[in-house]
Amino acid sequence: MAVVGIIMGSDSDLPVMHQCAQVCEDFHLAYDLAIVSAHRTPHRMVTYAETAHQRGLRVIVAGAGGAAHLPGMVAALTPLPVIGVPIASPHLQGVDALYSMVQMPKGIPVATVAIGNATNAGLLAVQILACGDGDLLKRIQTYRQNLTQQVLEKQERLSQQGWRAYLNP
Structure with a gap:
């Protein structure tokens, strides 16, 4: 049974939102992935939320661009935590979506990640779920330790090679 809902306003959001699905797969979390448009399928959105x-x-991760009403409307309709992923649009590069998500009225929170960063949305969903799951908590701790190790290895390589060789392998 899915524990993470990943929704997007359009299939054009999938090149970003697949990152969240990948994180769920990496952490062995069941998810469902759906196109749920706040504007074109409002009744579907209400039922889903x-x-x-x-x-x-x-937890629900909702990606949207432009007016970006999907995360906020879903947050207004569900008791679950909602994480918004602003999707870049050609005209305003996602700033419009970001503002829409972070300017929610008091009482209807939408946790919001950086423009186009569905990976962080997936990781935040994992962390939320890890609050009640000791095994998942250990896996997120291991993930973080691996990030630390990667940075230390890069620093070692930079120290040994110098910046020129590092940038031009």
């Missing part, structure tokens, strides 16, 4: 917790979802 209102029944999400009944279907076993525990």
Whole structure:
């Protein structure tokens, strides 16, 4: 049964939102992935959001560009935590979507990550779920330790090679 809902306003958001699905797969979390447009399928959005917790979802990641109403509207309709992913659009490069998500009124929070960063949205979903799952908590700690190790290895390589060789392998 899916515990993470990953939704997007359009299939054009999939090149970004697949990052969240990949994180779920990396952490062995079941997810569902759906196109749910706040503007073109509003009744579908309402049904999806209102029944999400009944279907076993525990967190929703919603990606949207432009007016970016999807994360906020879903947050208004569900008791679950919602993480917004602003998607870059050709005209305003995602700043419009970012502002839409971070300017939610008091009482209806949407956790928001950087423009186009569905990887961080997936990791935040993992961290939320890890609050009640000791095994998942250990896996996120291992993930973080691996990030630290990667940086230390890069620093070692930079120290040994110098910046010119590092940039031109």
